[in-house]
Amino acid sequence: MGENPTDLQSGRSNSSALKQLATVIALRCVECASLYPGVSEHPRYRCDCGGVLDVDAKIHYPLQQEPALQAGFETLATSESDVKPFAGAHWRQLFEERASHSPTWPVNVVTQLPDSSGVWRYRELILPIPEQYIVSRPEGNTCLYPVGRENCGNHRAGHRQIGHYAGLDYLFLKHEGENPTGSFKDRGMTVGVTMANLLGARAVACASTGNTSASLASYAAQLGLPGIVFLPSTHVAAGKLAQSLAYGATTVQIEGDFDDAMRLVEQVCNELGIYLLNSLNPFRIEGQKAIGFELLQQLAWEAPDWLVLPAGNLGNTSAIGKAFRQAHRLGLIAHVPRIAAVQASGANPFFRSFMNGFVSREYVQAQTIATAIKIGDPVSYSRARQVIEESNGVVEEVSDEEILAAKAVIDRSGIGCEPASAATLAGARKLVERGIIKREERVVGILTGNLLKDSQTGIPQPKQGDAITASIEAVRRALANKISF
Numbered sequence: 001m002g003e004n005p006t007d008l009q010s011g012r013s014n015s016s017a018l019k020q021l022a023t024v025i026a027l028r029c030v031e032c033a034s035l036y037p038g039v040s041e042h043p044r045y046r047c048d049c050g051g052v053l054d055v056d057a058k059i060h061y062p063l064q065q066e067p068a069l070q071a072g073f074e075t076l077a078t079s080e081s082d083v084k085p086f087a088g089a090h091w092r093q094l095f096e097e098r099a100s101h102s103p104t105w106p107v108n109v110v111t112q113l114p115d116s117s118g119v120w121r122y123r124e125l126i127l128p129i130p131e132q133y134i135v136s137r138p139e140g141n142t143c144l145y146p147v148g149r150e151n152c153g154n155h156r157a158g159h160r161q162i163g164h165y166a167g168l169d170y171l172f173l174k175h176e177g178e179n180p181t182g183s184f185k186d187r188g189m190t191v192g193v194t195m196a197n198l199l200g201a202r203a204v205a206c207a208s209t210g211n212t213s214a215s216l217a218s219y220a221a222q223l224g225l226p227g228i229v230f231l232p233s234t235h236v237a238a239g240k241l242a243q244s245l246a247y248g249a250t251t252v253q254i255e256g257d258f259d260d261a262m263r264l265v266e267q268v269c270n271e272l273g274i275y276l277l278n279s280l281n282p283f284r285i286e287g288q289k290a291i292g293f294e295l296l297q298q299l300a301w302e303a304p305d306w307l308v309l310p311a312g313n314l315g316n317t318s319a320i321g322k323a324f325r326q327a328h329r330l331g332l333i334a335h336v337p338r339i340a341a342v343q344a345s346g347a348n349p350f351f352r353s354f355m356n357g358f359v360s361r362e363y364v365q366a367q368t369i370a371t372a373i374k375i376g377d378p379v380s381y382s383r384a385r386q387v388i389e390e391s392n393g394v395v396e397e398v399s400d401e402e403i404l405a406a407k408a409v410i411d412r413s414g415i416g417c418e419p420a421s422a423a424t425l426a427g428a429r430k431l432v433e434r435g436i437i438k439r440e441e442r443v444v445g446i447l448t449g450n451l452l453k454d455s456q457t458g459i460p461q462p463k464q465g466d467a468i469t470a471s472i473e474a475v476r477r478a479l480a481n482k483i484s485f
């Protein structure tokens with residue numbers, strides 16, 4: 001092992017943990033339902049039919065030794081009619097208990113703190129592996145901001161402007177830009193890199209519009225594994241590129257767009273035995289489910305009516321939809337929220353497919369100022385289509401102008417986000433205007449990335465000559481008409 005360049009492994013794989021994992025997970029093709037082993041020496045990212053794969057796991061409640069009882073808690077990710085409301089209270093209690101400990105790092109003790117991660121706190125529903133293999137910052141634990149006209153609370157006049165703009169009384173924004181590398185990608189990456197660790201991979205790679213690469217670079221650096229990222233040579237926000245370079249990933253800029261980079265990285269990973277960490281890797285999707293579990297827990301397990309999010313490669317739509325479906329089957333929530341995926345109108349293949357009733361899959365040459373979602377051939381199309389259909393969801397499109405206007409509202413509220421994230425608010429507003437989301441319905445919107453990722457787009461830039469002399473008179477003049485005393 002580790003001799004042939006196409007071998008994935010360096011010889012450090014952890015065979016007993018892998019064998020154990022193989023007994024509880026399988027990979028299922030989203031297109032034709034073919035089943036494959038959940039783990040193998042040569043990882044599989046697609047079915048023989050070309051379809052993408054989904055993790056199909058047996059979910060076990062921990063410490064339930066009695067076989068008859070255990071059967072009552074066991075659930076297959078795919079089983080349709082298997083809702084277990086009675087188990088819900090036990091799961092809720094377990095997650096509440098784990099969330100209630102504040103993390104401590106006893107000096108001189110090598111320890112893992114999975115309960116303090118907003119991903120691994122839900123580990124039975126994410127990836128059932130021994131804790132010593134987990135690679136975590138930790139991540140998650142992001143704020144859920146109440147910003148609706150009615151649910152905003154005191155001292156949040158600025159935040160309430162968001163509710164006014166959307167036209168919603170009960171709106172929450174979950175800010176995934178508060179993750180360690182500034183985007184939701186860390187939730188999938190902690191699981192992807194943990195799998196790389198378990199498999200003994202010798203290198204990891206991804207194609208990216210910037211955030212996945214920043215996250216991969218960071219987690220690969222943490223583990224001490226070479227990271228390779230493929231980026232479009234233009235239209236990657238400077239902050240994201242800087243992260244990949246600073247964290248020490250081999251950064252390959254491709255003369256082409258994300259879709260070109262994606263095709264190449266898949267080929268390169270298969271040829272050179274590098275572990276692929278795009279959301280084509282189904283374990284990334286398992287980690288991103290934690291956004292759904294965490295927001296439900298923050299809402300005391302009262303599911304909202306709607307979940308609104310920006311959509312590009314469609315991994316996140318797929319992941320959150322799967323989380324809601326599983327949470328419902330486990331009895332954690334009483335109903336599955338409707339999902340609204342929002343695309344930029346210049347990068348709207350999923351919207352076009354939705355508009356034709358998903359009769360045909362559409363592709364576009366993508367163009368938008370929201371570079372994170374500038375994608376014309378989304379990898380997780382089939383997974384996300386299932387989610388929209390199952391949840392009675394919708395797909396919306398918004399123009400770049402609408403994205404920038406919504407971003408200005410989020411920024412001015414003091415919360416702030418990167419451009420792609422603002423598609424959430426622009427989309428919610430449009431769906432309220434069209435009467436699809438009702439103004440009194442409870443809505444959670446996802447902000448996917450941090451304001452600092454892209455400090456150029458949609459932000460007033462300081463002009464040369466703006467500086468004033470360091471005198472009180474000059475300061476008085478500069479502030480005249482700005483504040484009324």
Ligand code: F0G
Pocket residue numbers: 183185207208209210211212213279310311312313314315316317372373418420421448449
């Ligand atoms: N918002 C941000 C900030 C993103 O970075 C992405 C995707 C999305 C939304 C869309 O999520 O792809 O799961 O539908 N960024 C990927 C990347 C493509 O490479 O960082 P999706």
